[in-house]
Amino acid sequence: MTFAYRLRRPVRAALSLAALCALQACATLEAALPPDTPGAISEETRMMYASVEDNGITVPAIEDKYLTEDRKRQVVDYWTDEKPGTIIVDPGARWLYHVMEDNKAMRYAVAVGAEGLGFSGTATVQIKRDWPYWTPTQNMIRRDPETYGPVRNGLPGGLENPLGARALYLFRGGRDTLYRIHGTPSPWTVGHATSSGCIRMFNQDSIYLAEQVAKGTKVIVRPAADAGTGTVPPGTPLPEQPAPQPMAEAPTGTAPLPEEDAA
Incomplete structure (x- = not known):
């Protein structure tokens, strides 16, 4: 079977809410990273991450400073x-692979948090959501009722929703693992290690991937110790993996956003 890649058409609009704080299984504050070392970004890459209309929402273009030719989907x-x-998710190397034929895969850059590194094994995509609803857990509400009480009923999808444009909900044995692969309103985190959270992608990539994935798709999350597995032919020593880049202080004027959620 050959896997073609295409974008989904717009369908509906959603509301958003800024400047919430979050901390739980897939929820945390993220500060902005310093821009990566500038490099030559091709026009093809800019077009790949250009602004796009999706479900009545205009997804902003990813700025050049958060892109590299290596980091683009390819x-x-x-x-x-x-x-x-x-x-196949490789949290240790911060890549996600969608397996193709003939020893090929479409590779996506991802951000990985503590929970992403703590989960491994096999799961199944049980639910796919466009611009998913975000709901604080009861633990979050008990821990910080002033922040989460007003949004106890949840936050509709939108540009500042922590789950971004798409979310894949992973189940194991018919039960929710609370592990998500999803978009993000914080593109500066992609390709880096983060303080907490699951697996997040550029919104454009989350749309692109979700279009190819059906309910029931098998997902393998490798242990962090297996970083790089599959990138060289069997029997070949794995290359040394680069050290994770830690989060940095947010630039002045960057509003904190809830990064993820387990609901």
């Missing part, structure tokens, strides 16, 4: 016995 060599269509 087909790469990848060796695995898993069937085409399988998603």
Whole structure:
């Protein structure tokens, strides 16, 4: 089977809310990272991450300072016995692979938090949501009723919703793992280690991936210690993985946003 990649058309609009604080299984404050070392960004890459209309919402373009040619989604060599269509998350290397035929995969850059590193094994995409609803947990409300009490009933999808444009909800044995693969309103986090959270992608990439993924898709999350597995032919020593880049202080004027959620 050959996997083609295409964008979804716009359908509906959603509301948003800024400047919330969050801390739980898939929820945390994230500060902005300093821009990556400037490099030559191709026009193809700019178009890939250009502004796009989706479900009545205008997704902003990703700024050049958060992009690199290596970080853009692209087909790469990848060796695995898993069937085409399988998603393999490599939290230690901060990549997500959508397996294709002939030892190839579409690779996406991701941000990985503590919970993303703490979960490994096999799961299934049970739910897919466009501009998913965000709901604070009861623990969050008990811990900080002033912040979360007013939004106890949840936050509709939108540009400042922590789950971004798309979310894939992973289940194991019919039960929710509370593990999510989703977009993010904080593009500066993508490609980096973060203080907490699951797996997040550029909104454009989350739209692109979700279009290809069906309910029931197998997802494998590798242990952090297995970083780089599949990037070289079997029997070849793995290359040394780069050290995670820590989060930095947010630039002046950057509003804190809830990054993720388990509901």
